[in-house]
Amino acid sequence: MSVAGLCEICERPDVDHTCDRCGRLVCDRHWDEDTGMCVECGAEVGQPSDRMSPEDMPDGVDTYRF
Template sequence: MSVAGLCELCERPDVDHTCDRCGRLVCDRHWDDDTGMCVECGSEVGRPSDRVPSEDMPDGVDTYRF
């Protein structure tokens, strides 16, 4: 999708995407097709392939108790 404006990360004029998480307008260079987010949000959230599998986590880490 082509949108008007400048990339909010590098100020390039060829903006093609809007981040699904933060709403930033970003160019292809700062867009991650796999997550549908800008690279900034992708690095904050972490891509699924970057996350540690739950079987490698110590017991109780993935469990919340209230």
């Protein structure tokens, strides 16, 4: 479904989906077709996103230490 507006996560103009859980307008990068939810809702309910792309990660960082 194509909707008008900006992605409510990254503010990109190519919004194509509405989250079934929270109602956010989201782009393809932040949409999980399997669950019908945005990636933020998926993380809250324990659905890991396996579609994380290199552009979603900070430059030069592949290991996090706490």
